[in-house]
Amino acid sequence: MTTERLKRQIEFIIEVDKIKQIYRKNFVIGSERHETDAEHSWHLAIMAMLLAEHVTSQQVDVLKVLKMVLIHDIVEIDAGDTYCFDQQAGLDKDERETKAADRLFGLLPDDQAQEFRSLWEEFEQRVSPEACLADALDRLQPLLLHYHTQGKSWQLNNITSNKVKERNKRTAAIATELGRLVDEVIQDSIKKGYLTE
Amino acid sequence: MTTERLKRQIEFIIEVDKIKQIYRKNFVIGSERHETDAEHSWHLAIMAMLLAEHVTSQQVDVLKVLKMVLIHDIVEIDAGDTYCFDQQAGLDKDERETKAADRLFGLLPDDQAQEFRSLWEEFEQRVSPEACLADALDRLQPLLLHYHTQGKSWQLNNITSNKVKERNKRTAAIATELGRLVDEVIQDSIKKGYLTE
Numbered sequence A, B: 001m002t003t004e005r006l007k008r009q010i011e012f013i014i015e016v017d018k019i020k021q022i023y024r025k026n027f028v029i030g031s032e033r034h035e036t037d038a039e040h041s042w043h044l045a046i047m048a049m050l051l052a053e054h055v056t057s058q059q060v061d062v063l064k065v066l067k068m069v070l071i072h073d074i075v076e077i078d079a080g081d082t083y084c085f086d087q088q089a090g091l092d093k094d095e096r097e098t099k100a101a102d103r104l105f106g107l108l109p110d111d112q113a114q115e116f117r118s119l120w121e122e123f124e125q126r127v128s129p130e131a132c133l134a135d136a137l138d139r140l141q142p143l144l145l146h147y148h149t150q151g152k153s154w155q156l157n158n159i160t161s162n163k164v165k166e167r168n169k170r171t172a173a174i175a176t177e178l179g180r181l182v183d184e185v186i187q188d189s190i191k192k193g194y195l196t197e
């Protein structure tokens, strides 16, 4: 017989399969399909492995960044994907996500529930270099996908360059080089007509 | 201007978006859709975070396991998903995947190309506890998904319990408790008629 602890771990692992059915606003490159939260989280993890070195003037704990990006959207299983430019939906986002965190992380053995919960809170509050990097990647990844899908989702949702700049404004502070990349991608998106000024 | 190094990193990050279009044999739970390699890799990473503690009689480096499962299927962008029960396709799998690794990891700056390449080789060769755990999870995850989709993909592909047992036979050696779980899931799948004996 498997232990109660393993049972709870497996129950959580099965429950979070649902993240594969949470679709985001952006598209997969070269496809008509929207990206899922699981795919997005995987992509952030790859980015973290490669780009953590660009964090300016401090070392980051890559293991922590990976854990953070891997779990950061699990709450959306209950709370749904709140489109970052939807002000209305943003109003009760915190409440919905906190309830989701209670239920979902609560499936785990207590120590692991606590670990996941505090990783998620740290990410949300951006209180550490790891959280700031995770947050910057969470904004850079859709920017790159929008750029490589000719701004299709920006156009469908009437997003202008000011909004995109605002959304990525903190990146330069955590990683100068990534901030430069953000500027270049936005400028080129405007130039190519993917994004209106 | 962004550096040449960052340009190569971003080129790789964009290229691997294609893993979201590599579909596996198994289904997402509660869906008619096949799982993508990106989703599968994300799921393995969550499992690694939670289940690494079950590795028997040695400590594993969780960061290494995470990196390994996150990148283990990137070669399938060029080589395709080789169905584990397809003996014919298995014949030239190594050759196809080695070529894919050359091209894909070769997009990265040399040091990172080398890191990803050796992580992938270590995974393939199962020469460390980290690789053995990653490999066991890579077999356990589809087993769990098959079980929770009533064995639909097993039936569609005429897979019998012997093949599933064979495929998961190494798990007990790396983690006794996970080996027990494998046995229970297979037994219950037979009992429920998901899998033929």
Ligand SMILES: [Ca+2]
Residues within 6 Å of the ligand: B073, B082
């Ligand atoms: Ca594979």
